[in-house]
Amino acid sequence: MAAFRIxxxxxxxxxxxxxxxxxxxxxxxxxxxxSGSAALARLREESFDAVVADLKMPGMSGTEVxxxxxxxxxxxxxxxxxxxxxxxxxxxxILDGTYAILLKPFSIDALLEKLGVGQDG
Amino acid sequence: xxxxNTERRRDTGLAFFGAVTAGIxxxxxxxxxxxxxxxxxxxxxxxxxxxxxxVPLERLQTVQERLRRQTTRGAGIIKRLNTFAHSTDELRRExxxxxxxxxxxxxxxxxxxxxxxxxxxxxxPAPLRIVGDPFRLQQAIFAxxxxxLGSAESGDTITVALAGGKDGAAVTLTGPLGAAGSDQDAxxxxxxxxxxxxxxxxxxxxxxxxxxxxxxxxGEPPPAGGGAEA
Numbered sequence: 462m463a464a465f466r467i468x469x470x471x472x473x474x475x476x477x478x479x480x481x482x483x484x485x486x487x488x489x490x491x492x493x494x495x496s497g498s499a500a501l502a503r504l505r506e507e508s509f510d511a512v513v514a515d516l517k518m519p520g521m522s523g524t525e526v527x528x529x530x531x532x533x534x535x536x537x538x539x540x541x542x543x544x545x546x547x548x549x550x551x552x553x554x555i556l557d558g559t560y561a562i563l564l565k566p567f568s569i570d571a572l573l574e575k576l577g578v579g580q581d582g
Numbered sequence: 583x584x585x586x587n588t589e590r591r592r593d594t595g596l597a598f599f600g601a602v603t604a605g606i607x608x609x610x611x612x613x614x615x616x617x618x619x620x621x622x623x624x625x626x627x628x629x630x631x632x633x634x635x636x637v638p639l640e641r642l643q644t645v646q647e648r649l650r651r652q653t654t655r656g657a658g659i660i661k662r663l664n665t666f667a668h669s670t671d672e673l674r675r676e677x678x679x680x681x682x683x684x685x686x687x688x689x690x691x692x693x694x695x696x697x698x699x700x701x702x703x704x705x706x707p708a709p710l711r712i713v714g715d716p717f718r719l720q721q722a723i724f725a726x727x728x729x730x731l732g733s734a735e736s737g738d739t740i741t742v743a744l745a746g747g748k749d750g751a752a753v754t755l756t757g758p759l760g761a762a763g764s765d766q767d768a769x770x771x772x773x774x775x776x777x778x779x780x781x782x783x784x785x786x787x788x789x790x791x792x793x794x795x796x797x798x799x800x801g802e803p804p805p806a807g808g809g810a811e812a
Contacts, residue, residue, distance in 0.1 A: 472695070475648055476616040479623050486626045517608075520698045520736060544611040566615035569622055 464490040465578050466508070470500040470526060471515035471542070480513075483569050489578065497521030501529055509537060511576050516543035516562070527560060540575050542567065594772060598721045599670075605692050606663045613656040620648045662689055669716040677716050679751050679799075680706035683744055686720050690727050698736035699757075703743070710746040712801050714780055719799065722776040723753055726795045729769045730757030733793075750782070750801035759793040773797075 467484060469477040469491060477493040484491035492509075494500045498521055500512065512530060516523035523541050530537055544565045561575045573579070624645050627637045662685045669682075687703050694701045730740050740757035760766050774784045777797055785796040 473612045473616060475652065476612065476619060479616065479619040479648065483619065483623050483626055486623075486630070517696070519695045544608050544615065565611055566618040569619075 464488060465510050466490045467492075467511045467513060467576070468500060468503060468509045469493045469513045470497060470518070470523070471495065471513075472518045473515070480569075480572075487569075487573075497523070497526040497529075500526055501533075504530065504534055504537070511538040511540065511578070513540045513542060513572070513576070516541050517545065538576060540572070594776075595717065595721060598724060602666060602689055602724070603663070606659060606666075606689065609659050609692060610656065610663075613652050613659065617649060617652050617656075620645055620652065658688075666720070669720060673715050674713060675716065676711055676713050677719065679710040679712055679719075679746075679753075680708075680744060682716060682720065683723065683742070683753065686723055687727075687742060690724060693728070693731055694734075694740065697731055697734045697738070699731065699734040699738045699740060702739055702741045706744045706746075708746075710744060710751055712751055712799060714799065718776060718780055722773060722780065722782075722797055723755075725769070725773050725776060726753075726755045726797060729760070729766075729773065729795070730755055730793065732765075732769075733758040733760035746801075748801070751799045753797040753799065754794065755797070756792055756794045759788055759791050 467489060469480055471477045471493075472495050474493070474495050477495075481491040481493045492503065494503055497514070497518060500514070501521075503509075504512075512526070514523040514526045523543075527539050527541065530539055539560050541560060541562045542565055543562060563571060563575055627641060627645070631637050665685055666689065683703070683706070687701060691701060727740065727742070734740065734757060738758050740755065743754045745752050745754070770784070770786070773795070777784050777799075780799060782797065782799045785798060787794045787796075
């Protein structure tokens with residue numbers, strides 16, 4: 462059975478590189494890109510089961526990426542991550558409750574739970 | 583200065599303080615989040631080793647390097663936050679303008695990055711000291727930077743240069759010209775007010791869709807009654 466494939470998007474490169482290491486350690490297939498535009502390009506090339514995107518990134522934001530994925534790849538699960546905890550400044554209309562948000566810092570178990578993935582794929 | 587003006591300046595100062603500390607808290611949160619994941623990776627490797635999976639030395643070196651980079655980064659952020667917080671301590675003191683500008687631009691880099699713009703700020707040729715209100719000075723420079731960033735698009739460049747002279751100093755910022763409108767006018771009036779409070783003035787020019795803001799800052803104490811009030 463093919464490994465569950467996750468694409469991570471965040472301009473915090475060392476954070477997502479480490480997350481890729483940890484997800485691979487658990488038998489998952491993970492890749493990291495540092496911009497929304499790079500993510501959309503990658504999604505056109507390969508299929509992924511889930512996307513984890515930072516809400517606030519230079520250029521295309523996490524919500525814009527979410528919007529595009531929703532239209533172009535409706536079957537992909539999307540999880541937004543953010544360092545903003547107030548819940549007031551980042552409540553765009555697109556976040557209608559059907560997509561999960563995880564506050565940084567988060568545990569790897571919380572990430573996997575939000576993605577609905579058991580460990581070891 | 584009348585009560586309404588004093589209150590308005592206090593409000594913009596608080597808003598500036600809030601914007602800067604919110605941005606710094608976001609940067610610190612990213613550092614902590616990264617360190618959290620790197621220590622988690624270390625725990626994974628330890629657990630793997632206990633289960634009989636050998637840990638290559640290179641992986642441990644990678645973990646060590648990531649932790650070192652993030653702690654160095656975090657220490658730099660905290661040092662800038664501390665310096666910024668203490669800039670409210672005194673209304674007048676001697677300021678190392680080149681150091682203040684470098685720290686402020688490091689804080690502002692996050693906003694530049696979010697616009698996917700570029701910041702070019704050549705190092706000052708020599709240390710430059712003036713006497714003034716460090717908090718209001720930072721507020722004025724930051725307001726000028728934010729004004730130019732408000733019109734910036736991906737790939738745009740904003741340049742910041744510092745020069746000294748016998749009458750004081752000048753911070754020159756050049757960036758994309760914004761569309762004319764009430765917001766632009768209000769921002770310019772606020773900037774002029776901040777500089778007036780420092781005993782300085784704003785010089786503005788436009789050429790080829792780029793706006794240049796020269797913040798003239800006096801080297802001598804402003805006249806009595808013209809100083810900044812908290």
